[in-house]
Amino acid sequence: MASAAVSICAIGCRGQTNGSKTAKENKAPPSPNSEGPSYLALERSGELKRREESLWEVLKSCSLCPRECGVNRFNGEKGVCKSTAELKVHSAGAHFGEEWPLVGMNGSGTVFFSSCNLLCCFCQNWEINHRGDGPLRSHDELASMMLGLQAKGCKNINLVTPTHVVPHIVKSLRIAIKGGLKVPLVYNTGGYDRLETIKALDGIVDIYLPDFKYQDGALADKYSNGAKNYPEAAAATIKEMYRQVGNLETTGLTGIAKRGLMLRHLIMPHNIAGTDKFVKWVAKEISKDTYTNLMDQYRPEHRAFEYPKIARRISEKEWKQVLAWAKEAGLTQIES
Numbered sequence: 001m002a003s004a005a006v007s008i009c010a011i012g013c014r015g016q017t018n019g020s021k022t023a024k025e026n027k028a029p030p031s032p033n034s035e036g037p038s039y040l041a042l043e044r045s046g047e048l049k050r051r052e053e054s055l056w057e058v059l060k061s062c063s064l065c066p067r068e069c070g071v072n073r074f075n076g077e078k079g080v081c082k083s084t085a086e087l088k089v090h091s092a093g094a095h096f097g098e099e100w101p102l103v104g105m106n107g108s109g110t111v112f113f114s115s116c117n118l119l120c121c122f123c124q125n126w127e128i129n130h131r132g133d134g135p136l137r138s139h140d141e142l143a144s145m146m147l148g149l150q151a152k153g154c155k156n157i158n159l160v161t162p163t164h165v166v167p168h169i170v171k172s173l174r175i176a177i178k179g180g181l182k183v184p185l186v187y188n189t190g191g192y193d194r195l196e197t198i199k200a201l202d203g204i205v206d207i208y209l210p211d212f213k214y215q216d217g218a219l220a221d222k223y224s225n226g227a228k229n230y231p232e233a234a235a236a237t238i239k240e241m242y243r244q245v246g247n248l249e250t251t252g253l254t255g256i257a258k259r260g261l262m263l264r265h266l267i268m269p270h271n272i273a274g275t276d277k278f279v280k281w282v283a284k285e286i287s288k289d290t291y292t293n294l295m296d297q298y299r300p301e302h303r304a305f306e307y308p309k310i311a312r313r314i315s316e317k318e319w320k321q322v323l324a325w326a327k328e329a330g331l332t333q334i335e336s
């Protein structure tokens with residue numbers, strides 16, 4: 001998954017959350033996490049245990065994501081993501097290339113999971129996501145990674161490509177809570193999630209960081225391994241994410257993210273990503289004040305050179321057009 005490269009204010013100001021209110025924004029929920037991340041209350045009530053148990057059941061005929069492969073991952077069967085019920089983690093560390101509200105002084109506490117359910121032909125991390133590089137890890141080890149990142153001063157646990165390992169994350173989170181974890185989880189996804197899975201994360205995840213990659217199902221089909229229902233799936237899950245956490249809230253002098261939706265959108269050459277439609281959709285269906293990172297760092301990687309339209313970076317002209325579309329749509333919280 002791509003990370004934000006440069007953080008400058010193009011239209012709005014970094015981390016501001018006090019722009020003009022829209023009718024939809026007024027429906028966003030108040031933050032319940034003034035005492036810490038919301039998963040702590042779920043664990044105390046016993047609800048987190050119940051969620052963990054029901055998420056593990058899904059792996060018996062896997063429908064964690066919109067691929068709905070129906071394989072029994074406990075028996076070693078593999079679907080499109082090529083993952084069994086075992087957990088593989090490529091690496092973990094403090095990462096300074098993410099959006100500023102996630103990074104702060106000590107970096108975002110990033111965990112890179114091996115494999116992926118989307119499998120874009122232009123993947124920048126294809127060794128991890130397509131080839132599945134990374135060692136098998138126990139849940140105790142994942143919990144230790146989370147606690148180690150917190151001990152380093154990271155203000156969040158940034159779960160990169162989490163969709164196919166949601167049950168493992170919740171199980172490890174429960175172990176980490178016992179060890180004193182108290183920083184929010186960031187669900188850093190390529191945007192191809194299943195609505196039921198995101199609903200199961202209500203109160204577990206405080207910061208959602210989805211990339212809305214395509215507006216055209218035929219293009220998602222072509223460039224992301226047959227994911228032709230990507231636009232509908234991403235639209236439905238991002239609305240649900242916003243319903244759960246609302247606009248970005250920050251805390252402290254440095255403006256560290258505490259809770260909220262942070263959208264990403266990777267701009268592609270020839271407007272393959274449908275950026276004009278994307279910015280209009282955000283303004284109309286989510287909120288004009290949604291924190292939105294328009295990412296200009298696309299570069300052809302992996303098999304992108306097999307497709308002439310995506311075999312180059314975006315041009316200066318395309319970038320200026322994107323900024324004009326965002327301004328025209330009325331988005332106020334743009335990072336680029």
Ligand code: SF4
Pocket residue numbers: 062063064065066067068069070071078079080081082083117163164
């Ligand atoms: S998580 Fe993997 S096995 Fe499960 S539905 Fe998605 S791609 Fe298929």
